[in-house]
Amino acid sequence: MGLLLLAFCAFVVPGNLGAQEKGSLLVMPLPALDVQGEGEFLIDGHFGISLKGYREPRLEQARHRFLDTLSQETGIPLWRQAILNPPHFIVQTAGPSAAVQQLGEDESYHLEISTTDVQLTAPNPIGVLRGLQTFLQLVTITPRGFSVPVATIDDKPRFPWRGLLIDSGHRFVHISAIKRNLDGMEAVKLNVFHWRFADNQGFHIESKKFPLLQEKGSSGFYYSQDVVREIIAYARDRGIRVVPEFDMPCHTASWFLGYPDLASGQDPSRSSAIDPTRESTYKFLTEFIGEMAALFPDSYFHAGGDECDVKEWEGNPRIQGFMRAHVIKDGAALQVLFTARIQKIVAGRKKIMVGWDEVLQPDTPKDVVIQSWRGPNSLADAARNGNRGVLSSGYYIDLNQSAAEHYMVDPLGDSAATLTPDQKPRVLGGEATMWTDIVSDENMDNRIWPRTAAIAERLWSPQQVQDVDSMYQRLAIISQKLGYYGLRHRLITDEMLERMSGELDPTPWKVLAAVVQPPRLYERQELRTFTDFTPLNRLDDAVPPESDTAR
Incomplete structure (x- = not known):
C-alpha cells in the first residue's frame, strides 16, 4: 500500500512542480522580482522559526498566525514546537513601523529560500507580514512531503x-x-x-x-x-x-x-x-x-x-x-x-x-x-x-x-x-x-473571493503582469488556500443547495450550479426591490459569480 501511495504521489505532483519551475511562482500577487532555484525547503515536525532584530507584540502575533495557517495547510502541529525547535527560518526586522499605519509606508521585504534555510528580512513589521504570506502561498505537496521551492524574492507593491x-x-x-x-x-x-x-x-x-x-x-x-x-x-x-x-x-x-x-x-x-x-x-x-x-x-x-x-x-x-x-x-x-x-x-x-x-x-x-x-x-x-x-x-x-x-x-x-x-x-x-444591496453574511465570501485576489495582484504586481491564463491557474490555488484562513467561499454553494433541496447530497443541483452564474451588473435589482430583510436564499444567491466549468 505504501508503494502504491508513493507511486501515486510521484505521478500526480510533478505536474504542479513543473508549472512552478517553468513559469511564474504559484502565488498571488506575483512578486516584483523573483529568481527561482533548484530544490526545495522541506516542512516537517522539525520546522523552527525565530524573530531577530526589532521586536514587538504584533510580530509575535504574526508568527502565531503564520504557524496556525501552516499547520492548517500541512496537518503538522507546529504551534508550539516551531518556536522551540532550532530555527531554520529567520525573520529579521530592522525597525518599527509608524504607531498608526500611514499611506505609503514601506511594505517591502526580501525572502531567500534555500534547501536548508529561509531568511526573511524587512525594514519594518509590515514588510514581515507581507513576506510571511508569500511563504505560506508557496507551500505545496511533493513526493518528499510539504515543501517550498528554492527561490529569492525581492518584493514591494506597485500602489500604496x-x-x-x-x-x-x-x-x-x-x-x-x-x-x-x-x-x-x-x-x-x-x-x-x-x-x-x-x-x-x-x-x-x-x-x-x-x-x-x-x-x-x-x-x-x-x-x-x-x-x-x-x-x-x-x-x-x-x-x-x-x-x-x-x-x-x-x-x-x-x-x-x-x-x-x-x-x-x-x-x-x-x-x-x-x-x-x-x-x-x-x-x-x-x-x-x-x-x-x-x-x-x-x-x-x-x-x-x-x-x-x-x-x-x-x-x-x-x-x-x-x-x-x-x-x-x-x-x-x-x-x-x-x-x-x-x-x-x-x-x-x-x-x-x-x-x-x-x-x-x-x-x-x-x-x-x-x-x-x-x-x-x-x-x-x-x-x-x-x-x-x-x-x-x-x-x-x-x-x-x-x-x-x-x-x-x-x-x-x-x-x-x-x-x-x-x-x-x-x-x-x-x-x-x-456593496450589500443583494448580499448577506452567508454568501458574502463567495462574492468577494477568490476574484478579489486578482484585483489585489493588479494593485501590487508590476503593470506588465497581465497573463490571464496564468492568473486563473494561480487563482484556483489561492482559492483553496484561503480556506485555511477561515473563508467560506468554497463551502457556501453546497450548503445552500442542501438547504434548498432538502437533500444531503443534491447532485442534480450541484451539476446545474456548476454551469450557471448569477445575473450580472444590476439585472437582478431591476426585477424586484430588495430590503434588509429580503431572504437571499435562491439559486442565484448560492452560485459563485463565475463558473469555472462554463468559463
Missing part, C-alpha cells in the same frame, strides 16, 4: 492604496464576517479596509453624542465603539488601515429617523438628503465628525458625496430661497458649498477627506482624495486637477463580473495612461467594492 470596501450600510455585516475577510485581505496583501457604516437602509455604528442615530436607524444591529476599536486593532495586526465612510449629504434617510431636523425634504420620512442650508446641520456634523474622527486613528476620513438627487433641494421653497439669496444657480452648486464646509470640518480634525467622483470641482482642495466609481477618465481628471485618487470602477465585485474583467482594469489604464510623470503618482491605487 490597495483596498476592499465592505458596505455595512445597506445590510449589517456581522463581526465574524468582517474578521475573516480581513484575514483574506492579509493573505493577498490588501492594506485598506474601507468600512461604510450608513445608507438609506440603516445606520450601523454607535454614536455616543447622537444615540438616536443607531437607536432609531439600525433595527437593533450596530457596532459598538468598543467593537470598532477591536476591529481596528485586528486590522492593524494584519497591516491593514481602516478608513471609515459616512456618506453625505445624500444616502442619509436612516439619519432622519432619529434626527428629522437634518432632512431637506418637507416630509423627513420621505427625504434622503441632508439640508445643506441650515447652520444647525453643520453644528451637528461638526460634533458627529469629531466623534468619529477620534474613534478612527487613520489619517483619512471618507465623506461620500455620491449620487445626490438635487431635486429634493430644488423642490423645497425654503432651500430655493436660500439659493437665490446666495446666488447659487442649482443643486449641484449647492452640493459644492456643502462639500467645502464638510472638508473644512474634516480638516479641522486633522484628517484628510476622501470623497466619490462628485466631490471633485475646480476649486476642490488638493489634499482631498477622489474615489472614482465613474471610471478611469474621472480618476485621470482628478490627477490633472492636482488631486490624488483611488479607482473603484471596474472593481465592483458585487456585479458578478469575471475575474478576468477585473484583472484587466488598471488604475493607470485608459485616460490615466496619458498622465504626465508628475501626475501619475497621484493615482494611489484602487479598491474592490462589496
Whole structure:
C-alpha cells in the first residue's frame, strides 16, 4: 500500500512542480522580482522559526498566525514546537513601523529560500507580514512531503492604496464576517479596509453624542465603539488601515429617523438628503465628525458625496430661497458649498477627506482624495486637477463580473495612461467594492473571493503582469488556500443547495450550479426591490459569480 501511495504521489505532483519551475511562482500577487532555484525547503515536525532584530507584540502575533495557517495547510502541529525547535527560518526586522499605519509606508521585504534555510528580512513589521504570506502561498505537496521551492524574492507593491470596501450600510455585516475577510485581505496583501457604516437602509455604528442615530436607524444591529476599536486593532495586526465612510449629504434617510431636523425634504420620512442650508446641520456634523474622527486613528476620513438627487433641494421653497439669496444657480452648486464646509470640518480634525467622483470641482482642495466609481477618465481628471485618487470602477465585485474583467482594469489604464510623470503618482491605487444591496453574511465570501485576489495582484504586481491564463491557474490555488484562513467561499454553494433541496447530497443541483452564474451588473435589482430583510436564499444567491466549468 505504501508503494502504491508513493507511486501515486510521484505521478500526480510533478505536474504542479513543473508549472512552478517553468513559469511564474504559484502565488498571488506575483512578486516584483523573483529568481527561482533548484530544490526545495522541506516542512516537517522539525520546522523552527525565530524573530531577530526589532521586536514587538504584533510580530509575535504574526508568527502565531503564520504557524496556525501552516499547520492548517500541512496537518503538522507546529504551534508550539516551531518556536522551540532550532530555527531554520529567520525573520529579521530592522525597525518599527509608524504607531498608526500611514499611506505609503514601506511594505517591502526580501525572502531567500534555500534547501536548508529561509531568511526573511524587512525594514519594518509590515514588510514581515507581507513576506510571511508569500511563504505560506508557496507551500505545496511533493513526493518528499510539504515543501517550498528554492527561490529569492525581492518584493514591494506597485500602489500604496490597495483596498476592499465592505458596505455595512445597506445590510449589517456581522463581526465574524468582517474578521475573516480581513484575514483574506492579509493573505493577498490588501492594506485598506474601507468600512461604510450608513445608507438609506440603516445606520450601523454607535454614536455616543447622537444615540438616536443607531437607536432609531439600525433595527437593533450596530457596532459598538468598543467593537470598532477591536476591529481596528485586528486590522492593524494584519497591516491593514481602516478608513471609515459616512456618506453625505445624500444616502442619509436612516439619519432622519432619529434626527428629522437634518432632512431637506418637507416630509423627513420621505427625504434622503441632508439640508445643506441650515447652520444647525453643520453644528451637528461638526460634533458627529469629531466623534468619529477620534474613534478612527487613520489619517483619512471618507465623506461620500455620491449620487445626490438635487431635486429634493430644488423642490423645497425654503432651500430655493436660500439659493437665490446666495446666488447659487442649482443643486449641484449647492452640493459644492456643502462639500467645502464638510472638508473644512474634516480638516479641522486633522484628517484628510476622501470623497466619490462628485466631490471633485475646480476649486476642490488638493489634499482631498477622489474615489472614482465613474471610471478611469474621472480618476485621470482628478490627477490633472492636482488631486490624488483611488479607482473603484471596474472593481465592483458585487456585479458578478469575471475575474478576468477585473484583472484587466488598471488604475493607470485608459485616460490615466496619458498622465504626465508628475501626475501619475497621484493615482494611489484602487479598491474592490462589496456593496450589500443583494448580499448577506452567508454568501458574502463567495462574492468577494477568490476574484478579489486578482484585483489585489493588479494593485501590487508590476503593470506588465497581465497573463490571464496564468492568473486563473494561480487563482484556483489561492482559492483553496484561503480556506485555511477561515473563508467560506468554497463551502457556501453546497450548503445552500442542501438547504434548498432538502437533500444531503443534491447532485442534480450541484451539476446545474456548476454551469450557471448569477445575473450580472444590476439585472437582478431591476426585477424586484430588495430590503434588509429580503431572504437571499435562491439559486442565484448560492452560485459563485463565475463558473469555472462554463468559463
